[in-house]
Amino acid sequence: MLPKWHVLLGIIFTAIIWIFSPQISAIYLILIFASSVLMDFDHYAISVLKTGKISLFNSFDYHKKQGEIEDKEIKKGLKKKGDFHIFHTVEFHLLVGMLILLWAGFFYIFIGMIFHSMLDLISLIHAGKVHRREYSLISWMINQKKKL
Secondary structure, eight states, X not given: OXXXXXXXXXXXXXXXXXXXXXXXXXXXXXXXXXXXXHTTHHHHHHHHXXXXXXOHHHHHHHHXXXXXXXXXXXXXXXXXXXXXXXXXXXXXXXXXXXXXXXXXXXXXXXXXXXXXXXHHHHHHHHHTOGGGSXXXXXXXXXXXXXXX
16 A cells, blocks of 8 residues: 555544544554554665665655566466565564553554554455565565575
């Protein structure tokens, strides 16, 4: 899903939470919104690692080209994995979930992350690309070891 949709839907989601729970502090609402958008930082980091360029516009170009490659592969019947995004893994979600025990703010970060992940999953299913993402760090590490 494009960042602009995460921003727009993150604003709407955060506003809905605020409407139904106006007692939630502004800082916690900001954490929900920020985590629902900034979770995609791993996409940016991958593009920097792969291209060596730190430009955000370069990152958008990199992912646009990757999307075109994905579309061609799918048309050929190939179901390859895409880039690995650590913030989108079950293990990262579990880590943040456990950190709730240390600070209540992590609960709101977790809510934003779950919302982000749900949007991504819906988008991937709709595009027929759910196979592209690696959902587990452990599975990714096992596959990397097999490649060696």
